[in-house]
Amino acid sequence: ETEVDTTRSYWSMKRALQRIQKVFPPSSVQQQRAVTTGSTPTINFLKGHPSPKYLPTEDLSHALQMAAKKAKSGEMELSYTANEGPKPFRQALAEFISCECKGDEGANNTCRKDGLFVTGGVSHGLDLACCVFGGGPGKVILAESPSYFLAFEIFRFHGLRVIGLPSDAYGIVVDEIEKIIQSLGPGKVSLVYLVPTHSNPSATTLAQKRREKLVALAAKHGFKILADEVYHMLDWGSAVDESKYKRPGRMAVLDHLYHTESSVKEVEEYEVPDGTQGSATETGHVLGISSFAKILCPGMRLGWIEAAPSLISMLSNHPYVLSGGGVAPLQAQVGHELLKSGRQAGHLSMLQREYYLRSKTLYEAVLKFPHLMIPAGGAENSQVCGGYFMWVKVVPTSVDTVSLQKIAREKFKVDFLPGERCHPEADKKKEYRGHLRLCFAYMEISELAEGVERLAAAIAHATA
Template sequence: MDAPACHTDIIDFGKGQPSLSLLPVAAWRTAADHCLAHGDARLLQYGVDEGDEGFRESLAQFLSRRYAMPVATTELVVSAGASQALDLVCTRFTRAGDIIFVEEPTYFLALDIFRDHGLQVVGIPIDEEGIRIDALQDALVHHRPAFLYTIPSFQNPSGTTMSAARREQLIAASRMHDLLVVADEVYQLLDFGTVPPAPLATHVHTARVLSLGSFSKICAPGLRLGWIQGAPDVLHTITQSGVVQSGGGLSPFVSGVMRSLIDLGLADAVLDGLRRVYAERSAVLCRAMRELLPAVTFVEPTGGYFVWAQLPAERSASQFLSVARAGGVAFHPGTRFSSGGGFARHMRLSFAHYDAPELVEGVRRLAHALAG
């Protein structure tokens, strides 16, 4: 096959974000008008440490419906997205030099946050049911981690969903070892019809669990609005952060508009629309990969944003990336998601950002580059 022409229009499967067409501008305008019509100037003032109470009440009702479990306002603290929540957790529960556990592989930007805090990262392998409890138990013999970071549902990057049995085993290990579990549950509500097991947020009162959520994945990233769910005594440690105290809580105005989006039923409509679109885009990407990349192995996801694909035995994803870029397509190589440089043959492909024709064309370019 001839070498591909050099493209300037890169199709970047590394973009873990929605396309502009999916951002709910009209719904947000409606919600903003509804919010401002009340004339409540307190939205433009410093807020309380936990976050606006009215918003937390609406969020609790929204999560109670979506999680099919009761969520109380007192279990919620507002954050400026899940990344900032994770940074707060590191600030309040760790010191430089502490050991933490992560899944192997895991979200690469979380690894960057941990490095910013000077933490030592120990990877715990996963399988098709999620984190391996036998490996976790072995690691706990040798280490006393400050916390375990896990992405239980539609994991980034692998797409794996932790089974109900594995979740129960993880919570049992948490109780036995007094292990803080930090659950990044931003994809929990993004299933394609197969609902994942109950979130680890279910256990905030029975084990040391903090659950991180965000509207970045279920509404719009630019809102920079999320939440931390936990037992009130654990959340108190978060709200004593200097950043929270000095800032007078987080995102009071955006919280007010999001409250209107929830109360008007628009948040549910936006989320359900995203689930439909992502299910369609995932199916398109996977079908194209089966047809055009038969030598690449993967498991079709049942939710989330990503396909975790493995190249043939002789190929390095990092080396292949330069060839792929010359052919007009990009992705994140697997080593970015490893605490120890593993997964050299893997690549993470996101289907969230592109419509069907671009997804198919991107796979065609990958196939051309792989065959070159």
């Protein structure tokens, strides 16, 4: 890893924008667009949803028909399934992940068939991981800052204290972890949460060397890593920069037990956990938590946790899993049809192509306005390489994006997420008062440039 000069890309971007400013002086922005009123529809950069146009209506209906045939012929598993989820689905999922990630950085990115636990999506996976590994009230989770704001409440619900972990253009600053652990004392930090690839909201990707260092720290200090990899496969870095781009590998494969540990015995029906099941003296440290929400559709409510078998076994022994068996067996069997038919892979390629075009359009639109700056991104030039979002800093920094949102919504019919929401600590939210998050996935490509013009006009209005 080239150790990062965090401000380098920021300031070179600023210089470039200052040049652009000569071409588009702020006053021209103000004149360019009068306040939009009346029935003009809002351009919504706030919603972190997929484009309604790309919901997989055909693919899903095909998979449901295939699954319905199996249900009728008795081939479908309709009783309690394995605690980890239906085995044929996990096998097909492992093959899909291995295939999609084979070009990633790192020595061995193959997904283990017995290294997957089926969940009801990332949100459910995070909640389950907190139940099993959080340690309860009094423990601390270090969360990437800025990051996915809805995750913070899941952690707090488990009584965990959430402390922000700073990040720069290459993801979380891993060296900060030991400093925080030393200040809190040993045994306090049970979890570290991050979105390592194409983060929400910053679009940054954690560099491979930092990933390795993070996993080594987890083993040294005994915390577990919750790697929210919901955007890992929604990636188009090679379209942005074919010669240099290489996506870092998934976090779970870096766990020293992931490839070496032998399979843990699956729990038999009515077996009473004897305290040794799933509590091997040495367990893995990394949970890669992902789902079909961004690569297919959120409504599937289907996801997975990828980890060394010792951790999978601990998840399988959670009391509600022991009571109810696998979490989402029916969705998993529909998902299996999508994987088997190749339609999931086809859908993902389509999303990569379309969202690449949207992200590029938004990027080019933002570059035109000097008071919208992209402080960090997936590539050297700050162009987004995957995911749903662009993180923007508003200049002048005196602009408070919470107040700006009100003006933007009411007078300019454009919406976004104020940066404050993305800070994990309530009393430090002001650090991001000059930032905002734009989602390029939800709006039509033809609306993106117009949305940025409206936003620029709202800023000009707020600073006039």
